[in-house]
Amino acid sequence: MQSDLKIKFDNPTIEMSSLPQLEVANFQKLEKDYLWLRILFTSIIFLIVACVSLISGITSDLEWWQPLVVVSTIFSLIYLLEWKGFEKKGYAIRQNDVSFKSGLLFFSMTSVPFNRVQHTEVSQNPLARLFDLGEVKVFTAGGASSDITISGLKIDEAHRLKDHITKLSSKYA
Amino acid sequence: MLDLSKPQRQSTVGIVVLFFKHLRKAGNFVFYFFILKYSTNTSMAFLWTGIAAIAILTLVYSILIHRKFLFYVEEDQFVIDKGLFNREKISVPFERIQSVHIDQNIIQRALKVVGLKVDTAGSGTKEMEIAALPDEYARSIQAFLIEKKNLEVLETEGNTVESGSEGKPKSSGEPLIELSLAEVLTVGVTENHLKTSFALFALVNGYFWQNQDFFSNFFLDYIQEGQEIWVSKWLLILPLLLVALLLISIISSVVLSVLKYYGLQFIVSSKEVQKISGLLKRTEYQIPITKIQSIKYSSNPLRKLFGINTVVIKQASSAASSDKQSLMIPGCKEEQLEAIVKEFFPELTLSSLITFTANPYLKIQMALVFAVLPSIFIGLLGFFEPDFFALSIGWLLIGLPFSIKYASKLHLDVDLEVMRLHKGWLFPKTEVVKYYKLQSVTMRQNVFQKRRNVAHLDFYTASGSMRMSQLDAAVAVELYNYILYKIEDSDESWM
Numbered sequence: 001m002q003s004d005l006k007i008k009f010d011n012p013t014i015e016m017s018s019l020p021q022l023e024v025a026n027f028q029k030l031e032k033d034y035l036w037l038r039i040l041f042t043s044i045i046f047l048i049v050a051c052v053s054l055i056s057g058i059t060s061d062l063e064w065w066q067p068l069v070v071v072s073t074i075f076s077l078i079y080l081l082e083w084k085g086f087e088k089k090g091y092a093i094r095q096n097d098v099s100f101k102s103g104l105l106f107f108s109m110t111s112v113p114f115n116r117v118q119h120t121e122v123s124q125n126p127l128a129r130l131f132d133l134g135e136v137k138v139f140t141a142g143g144a145s146s147d148i149t150i151s152g153l154k155i156d157e158a159h160r161l162k163d164h165i166t167k168l169s170s171k172y173a
Numbered sequence: 174m175l176d177l178s179k180p181q182r183q184s185t186v187g188i189v190v191l192f193f194k195h196l197r198k199a200g201n202f203v204f205y206f207f208i209l210k211y212s213t214n215t216s217m218a219f220l221w222t223g224i225a226a227i228a229i230l231t232l233v234y235s236i237l238i239h240r241k242f243l244f245y246v247e248e249d250q251f252v253i254d255k256g257l258f259n260r261e262k263i264s265v266p267f268e269r270i271q272s273v274h275i276d277q278n279i280i281q282r283a284l285k286v287v288g289l290k291v292d293t294a295g296s297g298t299k300e301m302e303i304a305a306l307p308d309e310y311a312r313s314i315q316a317f318l319i320e321k322k323n324l325e326v327l328e329t330e331g332n333t334v335e336s337g338s339e340g341k342p343k344s345s346g347e348p349l350i351e352l353s354l355a356e357v358l359t360v361g362v363t364e365n366h367l368k369t370s371f372a373l374f375a376l377v378n379g380y381f382w383q384n385q386d387f388f389s390n391f392f393l394d395y396i397q398e399g400q401e402i403w404v405s406k407w408l409l410i411l412p413l414l415l416v417a418l419l420l421i422s423i424i425s426s427v428v429l430s431v432l433k434y435y436g437l438q439f440i441v442s443s444k445e446v447q448k449i450s451g452l453l454k455r456t457e458y459q460i461p462i463t464k465i466q467s468i469k470y471s472s473n474p475l476r477k478l479f480g481i482n483t484v485v486i487k488q489a490s491s492a493a494s495s496d497k498q499s500l501m502i503p504g505c506k507e508e509q510l511e512a513i514v515k516e517f518f519p520e521l522t523l524s525s526l527i528t529f530t531a532n533p534y535l536k537i538q539m540a541l542v543f544a545v546l547p548s549i550f551i552g553l554l555g556f557f558e559p560d561f562f563a564l565s566i567g568w569l570l571i572g573l574p575f576s577i578k579y580a581s582k583l584h585l586d587v588d589l590e591v592m593r594l595h596k597g598w599l600f601p602k603t604e605v606v607k608y609y610k611l612q613s614v615t616m617r618q619n620v621f622q623k624r625r626n627v628a629h630l631d632f633y634t635a636s637g638s639m640r641m642s643q644l645d646a647a648v649a650v651e652l653y654n655y656i657l658y659k660i661e662d663s664d665e666s667w668m
Binding site (some may be wrong): 020021022096097104105106107108109110111112113114115116140141142143145146147148 | 489611612613614615616617618619620623631633634635637638650653654657658660661663664667668
């Protein structure tokens with residue numbers, strides 16, 4: 001309770017404009033390879049769904065190509081969203097917090113202060129290994145939706161980032 | 174002196190406590206004997222034999238469970254060893270103990286023993302409950318565990334705990350809030366009865382369908398006879414049924430609230446808050462001050478008439494089921510509510526609050542989602558059944574002012590240390606939280622919001638999240654930066 005008062009004394013009124021601003025320019029883009037990884041992943045799904053739709057097209061009363069056309073239209077939209085959405089993804093490391101943003105149709109940006117990080121984790125799935133990519137997960141005590149996952153990093157970079165965040169957050173533990 | 178190094182057994186009368194606890198579960202079988210009795214032509218003796226058999230089996234089971242139940246301390250862990258068919262050894266390190274509760278139901282009271290419950294921090298919590306201990310013994314275990322836990326925590330966290338546990342000196346024992354019987358009754362009477370009757374209806378309905386064969390045999394004659402009356406007089410019977418349902422729900426709410434909240438005391442000391450309540454089962458529940466994350470209070474139209482609120486003190490919890498971890502005080506008068514808020518948020522001064530309201534777009538959105546679209550949908554049904562046209566217009570006329578009023582009530586008050594989110598019109602809800610209790614902040618904006626230049630802000634604490642909807646984008650960015658700065662600037666520990 002006492003330190004509350006102290007803060008109040010140290011911080012009289014705060015000018016909004018003098019606060020550190022999290023601007024778009026602070027954000028780092030993800031590795032371009034990550035886009036190719038996403039596209040490869042989507043393509044694998046596409047291939048499977050296309051096969052199924054082709055079989056169902058041949059066996060049903062429809063023309064053989066009709067389901068395939070529907071599926072292809074949907075997937076071309078997904079490709080477009082992946083392509084455009086990649087530009088929106090990015091992360092920012094500042095002195096006191098780490099942030100991640102993403103989403104073309106549903107944009108969201110989350111910041112986790114280092115003094116609230118519970119633990120961090122590097123993970124890499126088999127597909128990402130092909131591209132030498134990995135992701136850093138930052139966990140807080142606020143539940144799954146308040147955690148952030150920084151994907152699309154080179155695996156060495158991911159480890160470096162994890163160490164960096166761990167080092168900065170351990171000051172507060 | 175307390176010696177827990179050797180396995181201990183609970184009081185022998187624990188058998189009785191366990192017996193009644195198990196009997197409640199066994200009671201379901203008794204019901205099926207009744208069904209058997211009345212649906213087939215068996216004798217009365219059959220029914221009694223069945224009930225006796227269940228009682229004896231339950232007693233034997235309880236004795237065995239009691240024999241196999243041991244608790245002790247092993248190194249720095251509290252251990253419970255239990256189970257007849259499934260042997261279970263639950264152990265919890267002292268530092269992971271969240272709190273230790275003592276409660277007493279009517280049977281325990283008659284036998285002059287209490288139950289002890291150990292809450293742990295962490296997901297996948299196992300139940301650690303001792304059914305029957307002498308009061309004094311239970312309290313010495315409680316004190317022992319809490320002391321051990323505090324020692325552990327101090328060792329691992331060093332000096333950081335001190336600032337939190339010191340706090341201000343305050344005489345403990347003097348309750349901040351006490352509910353009289355009249356106040357407890359008011360709480361019961363002003364319950365949201367629409368909700369209760371609905372739940373009641375669903376429950377009875379479910380029970381009915383589950384045992385449909387039995388009931389239809391039993392009541393077949395009445396049903397057939399009733400059908401004719403029902404068809405001719407439904408205009409009279411239906412309102413009567415509704416009134417009956419409402420009455421039952423009011424009575425059950427009153428009874429439940431007396432059982433749960435009788436003699437409720439809310440006590441604030443320098444280290445923890447404590448709630449003691451209950452008529453047949455006295456429960457004591459406490460939350461350490463440092464674990465409190467936010468305070469939420471709500472009301473409803475009836476309760477507004479009486480000027481009472483329900484206050485919920487939310488505690489940090491790792492599991493998603495945060496409701497069980499929080500402490501609820503119903504029936505707080507305005508001045509009592511103010512006292513609680515002042516107790517926990519002395520920094521909150523009304524003069525320095527800056528208020529942010531939602532963009533008018535929220536009104537349009539709410540009106541569309543809750544009034545216009547449903548009314549169009551109902552209107553479409555009107556092409557099949559003309560009655561729906563009237564319903565559609567009715568919905569629109571009622572829904573429109575409601576949704577617009579709801580939207581206009583949403584606002585976020587921001588102070589130097591505290592923020593307060595207010596939601597709702599007929600059922601107002603307000604949540605107050607200190608910035609340093611926040612874990613992270615998210616800004617969300619979908620394509621429609623981007624066109625309107627508005628955004629949502631989500632604030633996450635260790636006891637749940639809060640959302641301020643449809644802020645002007647520029648304001649949202651400013652608040653996002655300000656609140657992040659406040660979290661980072663604070664050196665207070667969030668728990």
